[in-house]
Amino acid sequence: MRLRQKQKPTLKTSTSIYLRYAAIGMATAVVIFIVVFIYNSFVNVDATRAEGDFGGGVKGPGYALTFDGVDDYVALDDSFEKAGQFAQITIEAWVNTTAKGGNNVNDEGAIIDFDGNEYFSLYIDKKKGRVSFRTTDESETVNDLEAKDKVNDGEWHHIAAVYDGKDKVIYIDGKESASVKNAHSGQNLGTGKSRFGFIGEGSKADSYNGSRKSYYFEGSLDDVRLWHIARSLSEIRSTLTEKLSGNETGLLYYFNFDEGVDGITSDKTRGVTGTLSADLSAGWMASGVYMGDQSSYAYDADEYTYSIPGKGAVTVTITDGKPQGIHIYYVGAAPNDITLPDGIESLEGYYWGVYVMGNTKYTLTYDYSDYEGAIDTAVLVLAERPNSGAKWAHGNPQKGSKKLVIPNQTGTEYILGSGEETVMPIELLSFEAVVEGSDVIIDWTTTSELNNDFFTIERSRDGKEYQIVGTVDGAGNSDESLSYSFTDRNPMAGKSYYRLKQTDFDGKFEYFAPALVSYTTTTTEELMLSVYPNPSFNQTITVTVEGMASGQDARVVMMDLQGNAVFRQDIQDEGMGAVAVRIDPSNMSAGNYLVMVSTPENKYTKQVILRK
Structure with missing residues (x-):
């Protein structure tokens, strides 16, 4: 059981970039050192050098x-x-x-x-x-x-x-x-x-x-x-x-x-x-280019993991949109900018980056199970920045089961940091959500509990806005491994997140990293697709999809007869019973086209004629 009060993190080696104020007697020296360091590292050192001196060697894309x-x-x-x-x-x-x-x-x-x-x-x-x-x-x-x-x-x-x-x-x-x-x-x-x-x-x-x-x-x-x-x-x-x-x-x-x-x-x-x-x-x-010393990739995938022994594993899970490609890269050197964000006391000596093609959002999961770096895992956090030309900011990751999770990402770089230790009264060993038939089963295990009143299970479509789906009483105090379970009998169709909230007897609470599930309804899918006007004399084309289940995802694509897509949009039913998509044909050539609506189960097509 860790203590609730803030504690100074422990460094196991000296490879991290670590800044800390010394004793009062050294205050003046420290101030001078920091001023000189910042001037040399982040101020233009001559009239033609780009902002952000990469001192001692080029980092990332340079x-x-x-x-x-x-x-x-x-x-x-x-x-x-x-x-x-x-x-x-x-x-x-x-x-x-x-x-x-x-x-x-x-x-x-x-x-x-x-x-x-x-x-x-x-x-x-x-x-x-x-x-x-x-x-x-x-x-x-x-x-x-x-x-x-x-x-x-x-x-x-x-x-x-x-x-x-x-x-x-x-x-x-x-x-x-x-x-x-x-x-x-x-x-x-x-x-x-x-x-x-x-x-x-x-x-x-x-x-x-x-x-x-x-x-x-x-x-x-x-x-x-x-x-x-x-x-x-x-x-x-x-x-x-x-x-x-x-x-x-x-x-x-x-x-x-x-x-x-x-x-x-x-x-x-x-x-x-x-x-x-x-x-x-x-x-x-x-440079803001997405570039590392080594990398790995996947195309037309909704999830991809890249791991390096001793450095951990980064997983990208697409939560919104259809990605064209996912690249994860690793830079085995300290970043060009080591300005510490608020709430972070040191930065690791290497970092990761993610480049996702397409109009998508994803959840970033960093698994530190085999992390062998300099920072005590008890205080590990993630900082993020849009690219190597930007400053680091605290990523405020959700933490649980040796994972750090940041949802709603669009493409950025990540670095491990040493944060402040604010520890809540449970040690969470595992948390998972799995589909079983028409239900989603949420299971979790704690290794110790102190003044634990109850758990709240929350669910979200986008990993950002959550709603309560149930509560489970906690054990109060325990030094033994305890397992819990909750069943959601009315899950959302498609992808959704489940997360755990723990609340003390004194009302203080903590959130843990979410789990992602993909639930496919067992009911037979029968969609109706209509396209109007058809033919279109350069008029806006309205595609209407009826019969989708609440929360169901689909993709609307308009393509020429050679299979080249001229329009693409992802849609989701929000309980209205029908979804309408409007297509502007003004930049398209006259001719015959196909409109296709794709769901995980089926594809539906209509031919449309465009005249100029």
């Missing part, structure tokens, strides 16, 4: 470059000058832009360019907000492939463009966005004219930092990679959120922009230098 879209660029001191220079090629980059076009003479914003009319160019069409991949072969045939997905939403996106000697593909965030078969009739790329390259600008240069096209990129770029091989989708995904060494097979350039200062950047593979234009030398910034 730095990125921000381009103004007017005259910023990086000139690469390398050229191509051989006809058929590339039998295959893969280009990758992390991109963050809000460019809408219309403000520049040319609305192409080059990511990396060796003259798309002579070799290749990966660029953003600013008006459309879409990525394009332009290539030219040895017979001077030009092919321009445009992605279907927009990326000008102010979020970081991973772009990959591949030519495998026959076909071209563009991937956005690890998913295929566009492709073309037999793009160059099997020919290699490159006309043989000499062309030097640029990042953030279009090239027509036959000399270093020579003629340009005014194809200025607007936004931020990081981790630009050029390969002279065709990488498969699985290979792209495997390093999407993972740093490279620079020695990977087939890697030609690797610009990770981790210099963070002055006007030169260097490729980490062959040492090719890039000279920043005059104004761009002030464009260094702490």
